[in-house]
Amino acid sequence: MVLGYDGLDLQADYWDAPQDSSRFTSQPADLVELTRFLNDDFNGNRVIIDCSASQEVADMYPRWLALGIHVITANKKAGSGPSELYNDCRQAQEGASAQWYYETTGPGSGLPVLCTLKDMVQSGDTVHKVEGIFSGTISYLTNAVAAGLPLSEALLQAHALGLCEPDPRDDLTGLDVRRKIVVLARELGLSLELADVITEQLMPVELSDWEPDTSDNAQPLIEQLSAALAAYDERLTACVTEAADNGMKLVPLGSVDLSTGIASVTMTPLPISSRLTRAEANDNIIAISSERYSPQPLIIQGPGAGCEITASGLFGDMLALSRTLVEWTIPKIE
């Protein structure tokens, strides 16, 4: 952990050659120490941008927010974790007028979905339903299977493209997309937990207790998982083919329905003519139906996974925060 009140040089070699100077200190990572460091700052505007996937970091949000430290996060653990942590964050934030941004943790990752919903609700619109393709990864996999590839091979391909979670089982079991749905549902005022999201997963039920070989000479996780999946490839291919024979396309349909309070993600056959079958490659599609946007919904579509897109979304959150803190004219970044 490198700390410096005067800014750090991101090109510098702090990490390999730890050394103290008058401009920075270098020490083992310690979140409590980091909090103290931020709290001692004379600068009124402090923000933490959490690019980890760590529960330990997420657990610190209430404390940071209560101290007036803004939080921008790509980490879904607080927004989709137990309601207790989520509510603690909300309370801390309101008490201290700190801001908490998490656009990249909801459906669409970097796409402007949560900020659009915020504008709609704050300007008096009533959201009825948000549905669509919320997982770029599952969308990529079902598209690849529809194009003729077995699931086990499609998974290897998605992994090679950087589209999978660190543990690709989180994609197949739908854990990642369920997290996004919980973030969205809470944003829309529903109070629910991860376990409340009705989920149909790509992981064969026979593999639900599957664990990889973690010994020294073991194959990489992704290859072990692909090999285990191969025996069940035919199952998804059959579903996709059956749908196609009926003029339908099988899609991983996510939904938060405010009229029923039900959140779900299920493999659903939709007519080819449906807007929601148009997800190409790793596209996400988010269709928002509201009092104003009906019968036609407002639709936001685009790539929903990948480093650049997520970084872009975090930067968007940073801009939204900055606009509330500093003078308006932010120079174009060259």
Added chain:
Amino acid sequence: MVLGYDGLDLQADYWDAPQDSSRFTSQPADLVELTRFLNDDFNGNRVIIDCSASQEVADMYPRWLALGIHVITANKKAGSGPSELYNDCRQAQEGASAQWYYETTGPGSGLPVLCTLKDMVQSGDTVHKVEGIFSGTISYLTNAVAAGLPLSEALLQAHALGLCEPDPRDDLTGLDVRRKIVVLARELGLSLELADVITEQLMPVELSDWEPDTSDNAQPLIEQLSAALAAYDERLTACVTEAADNGMKLVPLGSVDLSTGIASVTMTPLPISSRLTRAEANDNIIAISSERYSPQPLIIQGPGAGCEITASGLFGDMLALSRTLVEWTIPKIE
């Protein structure tokens, strides 16, 4: 014109029974007097929301902005008028740190297009091209013709649904969509005029000098125009049918291409499988290709015309402005 520093009661009958009181004054509309009234206000935060389509009002923007009065507008006359007025607004705004919002004047009307582009550019992305269906009205007309209706009847239908400009010739000649394209192009850094937009229009060339009968007993404009159009109905129907016979759909394709600097709106046949043929009813579709969003673009789609949608967009601009001026937590409007 009714003025009052302590707020006005929108339900009150100021208009029919003008009267002065200690809380407001009532007088003939006078933009110079309005400016003086605003400038004398002790409140530092002043905003004009222009819901007119008036050139006279648009001409006042530079003066208002130079006085630090923010401007939010649904009026396209300044953003798409002569560059001189546009540049005056920009200069005045920068000099006085006043803010100028005009989301509803670009493609998509109330859809979150310009604010999304702003975030993209300010976070360091490079936009290559924005294309799509920018006119809800023309989209509605071509969809209706594709469904078998003659253009002259489709126009009556669109008018009855409130989708047309006050003078529906502005829709048919593409003037309205060209204005949106100029607003978009300037937002993306191009310097161009209305006349620079390459335009293919639905108005038959034979009717370019057509003028309605304005005598007392004349039919309403829309009915006269529909009657004049009827003789040319077959022309558009033939184009639409020819496209359909080749597996294509004829769409009013708008485009701002940053690599060539060309802005255009042309009746273009696209393969049915194209994302841009999916505009239903009066939908707009805006596809943004950038360094980050490629090969798949970021797509925003939804109804792009109508009172509620435009009001919603203006309210969104008001929220964006408010967030830069007041404390962050804006209560939900019930």
